[in-house]
Amino acid sequence: MSPEATDEDVAAVVARVEGVGGRANVSKGLERTVIGLVGDITSFHHLNLRTLRGVADVHRISDPFKLVNRQHHPERSTVWVGRPGRQVPVGPGTFTLVAGPCAVETAAQTLEAARMARSAGATLLRGGAFKPRTSPYAFAGLGVPALRILADVGEATGLPVVTEVVDVRDVDVVAEHADMLQVGTRHMSDVGLLQAVGDAGLPVLLERGATATVEEWLMAAEHVAQRGNLDIVLCEGGIRTFESATRRTLDLSAVPVVQACSHLPVVVDPSHAVGRKELVVPLSRAAVAVGADGLVVDVHPDPETALCDGPQALVDTELRELAQAVRRFPPLVGRVPATPTRRDP
Amino acid sequence: MSPEATDEDVAAVVARVEGVGGRANVSKGLERTVIGLVGDITSFHHLNLRTLRGVADVHRISDPFKLVNRQHHPERSTVWVGRPGRQVPVGPGTFTLVAGPCAVETAAQTLEAARMARSAGATLLRGGAFKPRTSPYAFAGLGVPALRILADVGEATGLPVVTEVVDVRDVDVVAEHADMLQVGTRHMSDVGLLQAVGDAGLPVLLERGATATVEEWLMAAEHVAQRGNLDIVLCEGGIRTFESATRRTLDLSAVPVVQACSHLPVVVDPSHAVGRKELVVPLSRAAVAVGADGLVVDVHPDPETALCDGPQALVDTELRELAQAVRRFPPLVGRVPATPTRRDP
C-alpha cells in the first residue's frame, strides 16, 4: 500500500481478496502496510487490485504457470518423437541433435541435407516447408509439396520429421506429414496456434520469442499444456538486444533457468540465433556444456545457392566439427546420444 | 570484401550480380575492395552473397519496402474509416482520437465507455472482443457476442468501430461487424494474418510489435499492401527494453521517423505502452506534439471492476484532461480534430 493509504483502503483490499475465497495477511510497517495474499492464484486473476485506492504496487510471488512447473513434477520430462516402435527421446540423460535444411527446396537437396545431418549424429530431421519472412519479396517456402518431400526423406533416412507450422489453418496438413510440430519465434505468443498444436496430438517444439522473457515462454507452453498436451520441447533461439554482431543474442543462461523451474526439456538453436556459420559450432559446444537436452542446427549441401539463411548453414569442416562436438561433449555432462528406441506401451 | 579477397572472389560476386540482371561497381581501396550493387532490389533477394568466398559483409542501402515508401509517394496518405457518407479521416492535417474499453464486457459497459470516449472527442470506437493474453487463466474476451455489442454501440453512438483480430480464422466474422481491423503487437509479424486482413477490404490499424524495428514494422505493412490494400494506419505502442517502470517504452521518435520514410498515417497508443493511467495523459500530449496523426486510448466507466487492463483506463479527471489536450494541442501543430465527413465518390 502507498504510505498515504488509510485503514479503509486496507480493509477494501482485504474484502476483495476474501470475496474470491482468498486470505489476506496484513503487515503494518513504519511507512507502509504490506498485504500478503494466500490462496489459489488462478482465482486472483480478476482482482484488479492495482486500481484500488491506496494500492502502490502488486508483486506476484508464485509462478503463474502450473502444468509445466517443476514444483509439482520434480522429475524432468522426456518427450518422445516419432512413430511407436521407433521413437527418439528428448530429455535428461540423452542429447538429441536435430538438423536439416532451413528451407526445403528440392527433394534432392533435402535428401542430401538429411544424409549430412544423419552423418553428423542427428536423429531428428528439421526442415522448413512454410517460412515466415520479414519481406514479402523473400522466398516463403514451397508449402505442402515441401511437406511431402520431408515425409519421403524422413522415411528414406529413418529420421522422424520436425517442421514449423506458421498458420493455424495449416496445422492439420502439417500434422499429417510430420512427427513433431514446431512453433517458431514469431508465433510463440499466438494463442490460437498454440491451442491448435496442443490439440493436434503430436509433440511440439516451442521456440522462445525473440522478445519473450523465460516466464512468458513458459506461459506459452502452458497454453499448449492446457489442451492436454505435455509433450513440449522448449527451444532457446536468442533474444533481441542492442548488440548487432549477431542476429539475436543467444541466451544460454535460459537453459539452466528453465530446467530449474520447469520439467520440460529444453534445446538450443544456435543457427538462427547468430546467423553466421563460423559461430554455430562454438555455440553448439557451449549449448551441450551448459546442459541443453539437444541442439537444432541448419545444414545445407550447397549454402551458396540456398534460398534461405545460407550463411548459417553448416557444411564440410564445420559439419565435421559439429559431429565431433556432439560425440565428445555430452558424456562430460552425463548424457548419451539420443537414439531411436522401441518402447513398450 | 575481406582484405584477403582475391580478384577471382571479386569476379565471382560480379558474375552473380550480373546473372540476375544487376550491375556491380567495383571500388578498389588500400585495404579492401567495395562492390556497389545497382538494379532492382527485389531481384537481389536470393543472391546469397554472404556465403561467397571473400565477402566480408553485405550492407543494404535502399529501403526494402516499396509500396508504403514515401519516396515514390511523397504526399502523406489519409485513411478513411467508416461507411460511405460518414467516414473519419486519419492522416495529415487532422487529429483522430480512437477510444474505448480495452475489453468489451457487457453492452452497458461498452455503451457507457463509448459515450465517455465521444465526450472526450473520440470519433472512432475501439474495443476488444478477442484478447490475446499471456496467461491461459486470464480473461480472453467475449468473442463474437462482443462483436455484436460493438456493432450495436457503434450504431447507437455514430462511432465507426475498430477491433482487433487475433486469429486468421476470425477475419471474416470480425470484418462483418467492424469498420477497421486492428492487428495487435503480438501479431505484427504473422504473415498469414497480415495477408488475410489485407484481403478483407477494410482499413487496417497495424500496431508495432514490441520487438520490431521501424523497418520491420513497415515490412509488415508492405505485406498488407501487397494484397492491394493501402488503407493502413500504423500504431506505435511501445517497444520492449530493460526499463521496467513502464510496461513497454513508448518510442515517440518513431512517429517522425516513420513519417519521413513512409506515406502512411501513424498514431500512438500510450495506454498499452505504459499500463498506468497517470502516465497516459502526459504521453498523449506528447504524442500530439510530436506530430502523431491520432491517439488510441483506453477508457472504462469503472476501472476497478475491469476484466482487462483496468489500471490504464481513463475515467473522471484524467479523461477530462485528455479531452482538453486533444482540443488544445492539435492546432499548435497545424491540425484540426478529425470529424465524420461525407466524401464524394
Next chain:
Amino acid sequence: MSPEATDEDVAAVVARVEGVGGRANVSKGLERTVIGLVGDITSFHHLNLRTLRGVADVHRISDPFKLVNRQHHPERSTVWVGRPGRQVPVGPGTFTLVAGPCAVETAAQTLEAARMARSAGATLLRGGAFKPRTSPYAFAGLGVPALRILADVGEATGLPVVTEVVDVRDVDVVAEHADMLQVGTRHMSDVGLLQAVGDAGLPVLLERGATATVEEWLMAAEHVAQRGNLDIVLCEGGIRTFESATRRTLDLSAVPVVQACSHLPVVVDPSHAVGRKELVVPLSRAAVAVGADGLVVDVHPDPETALCDGPQALVDTELRELAQAVRRFPPLVGRVPATPTRRDP
C-alpha cells in the same frame, strides 16, 4: 520462501532480521510462506537473505533512494543556476531552454552559437570542453582553453554556463569556470565523480546513463545528494535499445515517472538521444508537452564543419521552429519561460 522451506528456515530469516533491529511478519500460505520485513531499509542492506536456506526470492517494496524521494518532500524542487542576483530557475512552473554547441571549437563559433541559443529563448549556455568519445581518433575537446572561452562567452551574453566534467581530476578547474556541472551519460554510475561534483558547491545536471533504469538514475542522484548537494537537475537523454533508426531511444515516459517519485527537476536532451536534427524539433515539442522542466539542445552556426555531432545541431529553419515551440507550448502545460531572476537571500 520456497515451498520446501522448513520452520527452521523461516526462524533463521526472522532471527537475522531481528538481529539488525527489524521486524519480520510471517504469512503462511498454502504453498509458500511469505515474510514481510519492517524497519529502516538502510539497516537491511547487509542482510544477504538470498543466501539463506529456503529463501526463494527477495522483493524490495520501498524505494531505495531517500534524499531525492518525493515521499518526504512532496513539493517539487526548483534548482537555481548562475551567480547570486542573476539566477535562472529550473523547476515546476517554468520552462528552461539550455542550448549551445556540442563542442567548443573557437571563441567565434561559441559566441555565435550562444547568440543563436539566446535568440531561440535559451537562458542557459551549454557547451563541451571535454568530450568523451568512443574512438581515440575522434576530437576530444579543447579542454581548459574551452572552459575559458565558455566563461567569456557566458559573460558576454549574460548566460550562465553548463559544461560537462568527464574526469574527477578536472572538477575543480571546471567548477572555476562554470555555473553548473554536467555529469554525462557515460559517467552516471561513476561514484567518485558523483561525489566530487556533489562536493563542488555548484548545481549538477545529471544525465541518465544509456543503460540505466529510472531507479538507478535516482540512486546516482542520491550519491550526489549524500554530499549535501540537492541542487540536482536530472536529464533524460535516451536509453539503448534494439532500434537503430535513432542513436538511442528517447524515453519520454521517464519524465512523469521521475516527477511522481522524486522532487528533483527533470529536463530532456533530444539532440544526443536521436542524433538527427530533423527529429530534434518534434521531440522538443513532445518534451514540453509531456511536462519536462526544460530542454537541452545542440546549436551550431555551421553544422557542416562541426567537429562533433554536426548532424544533430540546429541552425536556420529548425532553430526558428524550436524558438516557436518553446514560446507556444509551455503555457499550455502551465509554465512560463524561465528568466534570470534576482532572488532575495
Next chain:
Amino acid sequence: MSPEATDEDVAAVVARVEGVGGRANVSKGLERTVIGLVGDITSFHHLNLRTLRGVADVHRISDPFKLVNRQHHPERSTVWVGRPGRQVPVGPGTFTLVAGPCAVETAAQTLEAARMARSAGATLLRGGAFKPRTSPYAFAGLGVPALRILADVGEATGLPVVTEVVDVRDVDVVAEHADMLQVGTRHMSDVGLLQAVGDAGLPVLLERGATATVEEWLMAAEHVAQRGNLDIVLCEGGIRTFESATRRTLDLSAVPVVQACSHLPVVVDPSHAVGRKELVVPLSRAAVAVGADGLVVDVHPDPETALCDGPQALVDTELRELAQAVRRFPPLVGRVPATPTRRDP
C-alpha cells in the same frame, strides 16, 4: 546519396573527401548514387559527411579499431600476468581460472577464499578493494587496507593479484599492490581511466560495459592500446536486456566474435553476469566450451555473511563442480590449464 541528390551534391562530397587526402569512387544507380571512400580511416573522422546536402546515410565498412585488430596481427596474443620469473599466461592454448572474493572483507576471509580458489584450479586471485555500488548505502569496499590484504594473500598463496580500479586517482596505489588492473563494467567507457591504466605498466582486465556493443568494447581497448599497452585481456560479463531472470544476459557469442576480429584474449565472468550461484557452474562449462581463454569466478568461504554478492559466490558442491569442469573441458577444446611459468627475457 538520397534519390534527390544533384550532381553538385555528389561533387561536394567528392571534394571534401579529396580535401583530406582520400579518394571517392562514385557509383551511379537507377535510384541512387553510392560513393565509396578509400583512404586512411582516421583522416575521415572529421569529414562530417552526414551534414552535407544530398547525403542520405553514411556506412562504415572498415573496423574503427586498429591496434587491437586481428587483421594486421593474425596471431592471437597471450598476456602474461605476475612478476618476472613466475607469470601466468592468458591466451590461446591455455585456460586460466581467475577466482576470489567479490569483496575483500578481512585477511582471514581473503586467505581462505584464495585457498579455495587455488584448490579449484585458479592461478590468478581476484578480489575487490573498491566496490562501485548502485546505492550509497551499500558496502563500498575497504579501499587501501584491502589492497594490502590482497598483496599479502597473493604472496602467501603464490597467486598474482587482479583487482579493480574505479577511480583514476587510485591507479597508482592499486598498481603498487596488484599484478593486473581491472576496469569494471561501469567504467568501460571512462576514457580518463582507460588512459591511466594504459600508462600504469601493468596488464589490464577490461570488462565489457553492460550496454556496450562488441565494437565499443574493442574501442575501449584501443584507448588503452593507444598508450602503448597491448597487455589487455577482455572480459565478457553480460549485457543488459529485458530478461530479468538473470542480472544481465551473458553473451557467450561475443567470445568467438571478438576472437575473429581482435588478437586480444577474452575471458568470461559468469558470476556477475547472472548473480545466482546455481547458474555459475553450467555457464562456466559453456564458457570453456565456446572457446574462452579463461574464467573469472567469485568464491567466498561463507556466502551467507558476505558483504557483497553473496548469492553468486561458489562454495562446497558448486566449487568442486567448477574444479572438475576446468580440469575436464579445456582439453576438449585444445587447451591446457594455465600455470605459472618462468619465461626467458
